[in-house]
Amino acid sequence: MASGVFDDILIQHLWSTEEFRNIFNDHNRLQKWYDFEAAFALEQGELGIIPKEAAADIAANCKISKIDVNAVAAEIRRIKHPLVPAVKAVQQLCKGDHGEYIHFGPTTQDVLDTAVMLQIKDAHALYLRDIKAIGNALVKLCEQHRDTPMVGRSHGVQALPITFGHKAAVWLSEMGRHYERMRQLEPRMFVGGMVGAVGTQASFGPKAKALEQGVMKRLGLGVADINWQPARDRFAEYVNVLGLISATLAKIANEIIILEHTEIGELYEPFSAGKVGSSTMPHKRNPSSCEAVVGASRAVRYNVAYMLESMLIEHERDGSAWRGEWKALPESCLITGGMLSIMKYVLSDLHVDVAGMRRNLDSLGGFLLSERVMFALSEKVGKQTAHDLVYEASMHGIENGISFEDALLQNPQVKKAMTLAEVKAVLDPTTYVGRAPEIVDEVLQQQRAAGWLN
Structure with a gap:
């Protein structure tokens, strides 16, 4: 019976894929142990540390297909050691005394x-x-x-227009x-x-460095x-x-x-x-x-x-x-x-x-463009004054349920400084995305x- 999210056939697709489960499973883990043991034995054989015939026999039997994985697992539970049963399983498959040379030096x-x-x-x-x-x-x-306008949000609420291409570029x-x-x-x-x-490599003898280099080369590490x-x-x-x-x-x-x-x-x-x-x-x-x-x-x-x-x-x-x-x-x-x-x-x-x-760009009734209006107005009345005027118009519009355009035009100072056409132009959200398209290109x-x- 499955006991976790990786081996439960009903939900495992939500937590992993078959490709990755084929890498991280009992059989492949054991095979990787044997890949080390095979490479280690073969390199020891090349260096004359163990007989070449024994090395070849060990490598030939370091195959998961030849091993009873359940028997190895049962023995691991019995003796409370994670590796020795796996080593002995290969030893038993080797001819004569060849199996005596497996795991000849390394630690678990x-x-x-x-x-x-x-x-x-x-x-x-x-x-x-x-x-x-x-x-x-x-x-x-x-x-x-790249040019698809959408609402940019800060602190969870609408802030200024961006493009979706800009969001995807982030x-x-x-x-x-x-x-x-x-x-x-x-x-x-x-x-x-x-x-x-x-950590001293004492068990590997005088050829330890050459042995290590050869083993890792065989393993691609x-x-x-x-x-x-x-x-x-x-x-x-x-x-x-x-x-x-x-x-x-x-x-x-x-x-x-x-x-x-x-x-x-x-x-x-x-x-x-x-x-x-x-x-x-x-x-x-x-x-x-x-x-x-x-x-x-x-x-x-x-x-x-x-x-x-x-x-x-x-x-x-x-x-x-x-x-x-x-x-x-x-x-x-x-x-x-x-x-x-x-x-x-x-x-x-x-x-x-x-x-x-596009629909959501209009959902605030134009208030999304308050920054743009402020900077356009600042060219005529100064930045700080523009900020105060836009703030007053914004609060007036929001509190009375009227559009930003109407709120601006109801303010005498704003109406004096900006024409209706200018107000409508700066309240078009699709034309206030800054350098978003160019940033996407970059x-x-x-x-x-x-x-x-x-």
């Missing part, structure tokens, strides 16, 4: 840390792919809605920085561990400068960046939810045929995909704190802190993968209600030049 954490790094590296490639896909979806929205720029962060951390992050019990079993900043940094990505995705999703409110009606997540919003209200078209992203992101952000706590290591190794990573790392990776997949779907087919955006140029969208 060497194997498990390196295996997790290999899993994350596989996931990392998918993250980059999906961030790029989201970036390209945002590029299309920027291009299509999202694009943010995702571009996340892509950059992911690429920048790669040389720091993707290293293996082969240091022995306390870099060589760490020193033991990182008591230095967990790499994993903590990675989850921190996943936390940043998840926060951005949740921010975008939450914005879509808000702008999909019936009273606003400017954006809508894709609605596929047969999608049901409510079991009792057939008319409902809920932003359920975006809601899933907002909810899932909270778990990643809490795991950021958990990973920072797991940096507190005692002495050269600490099992209690290490075990915290076993939960927070794969969980964060799975959830982030799921969020990226959902937002790729949402943003690639986002419905933009241009008419709804962001698109910068992001394309960065190369990550190719």
